[in-house]
Amino acid sequence: MNRIAQGIVLVLLGAGALSSTVFTDLYLNYVQAGFRPFLIAAAAMLIALGATVIAAEARSVLRGEVPVEPAGCGPGHAESGGHGHGAPRVAWLLLLPVLAVFVVAPPALGSYTAENASTAAPPREEEAHDELGEPGSEGPVEMEIQEFISRAWTDEKRSMEGKTIRLTGFAVPNPEGEGWYLARLQMACCAADAIVNRVLITDRPEPPEDSWWRAEGTWQPPEGDLRSVRDHRFSVETLEEVEDPPDPYE
Structure with a gap:
């Protein structure tokens, strides 16, 4: 050449x-x-x-x-x-x-990565969180899956309990067979360092892999130590399929 x-x-x-x-x-x-x-x-x-x-x-x-x-x-x-x-x-x-x-442009990382990549690790110490939702606001609280997982692990006050929360992510099969995951990938720099944030859903049929959904529901708080939970559960009230967002990461 x-x-x-x-x-x-x-x-x-x-x-x-x-x-x-x-x-x-x-x-x-x-x-x-x-x-x-x-x-x-x-x-x-x-x-x-x-x-x-x-x-x-x-x-x-x-x-x-x-x-x-x-x-x-x-x-x-x-x-x-x-x-x-x-x-x-x-x-x-x-x-x-x-x-x-x-x-042929390579697509964003999806369910295959979410199944095989490392999940976010529980923080060692309790984190400070802002007030949940806008003061005086009604309706579901819009939240990233990253924030949901962080609160579920570290908020000893369990301020999410009983609140209707709205999450958006893509469907990921559960290799262990119980339910499926609503997941979102989080990256600090680029796709190579992405980690998985996910919630476990067991009360709805599993949708097609990699399809995007907006779920409204409630956190199912565990008994005992919050940090000992590997996958926090999310009880779905409504589930709506949505278009892939322009930015698929959190």
Whole structure:
């Protein structure tokens, strides 16, 4: 692969990163929203570097400073893999992963990861929590699964008990066979460090794997030490299927 082809690869990589951050929210499948400016800057640098390489090589060719050889020509080429700017034709296959970025974008992590990834660990100490819900407000309390789990583990006052709570997440089968999980993945930086927050639901039929649901119901407080519970249970009052959110992580 000659330098012009290398420049094309850089431009395509930059264009792929730029299209997933400027024109869509696809980047939220892989990193936190705060990384967007850095991704845009990196994409712009790749495009600029690729364009510079292409322009410099094109000028050299036009001036006759770089001999243009068809790939595979010349004696001994097959044995040595090419000389100068020539290269085996198979090297052009390196473009396929780059082009795949525009055609097949990897989806966000889902139920497979939630089944196999580590779950959030109980905090060692009790955490301070804000007042549950807005003062004087009626209706269910909207809450992230992350906050629900944190309160269930650490709130010794059990302020969630008896309150109607609304959670949104995706369906995950329970490998142990009892009920299913409503889960959400939490990441600090990127999808590689994601951990699972989940609640166990046993009073509703298991929906399709990876489908997204909004559940309203109540926490089923355990007896004894809150931190000893592996999966906190959620009793469902209403269950509504929803569209996948733009940002699937918490």
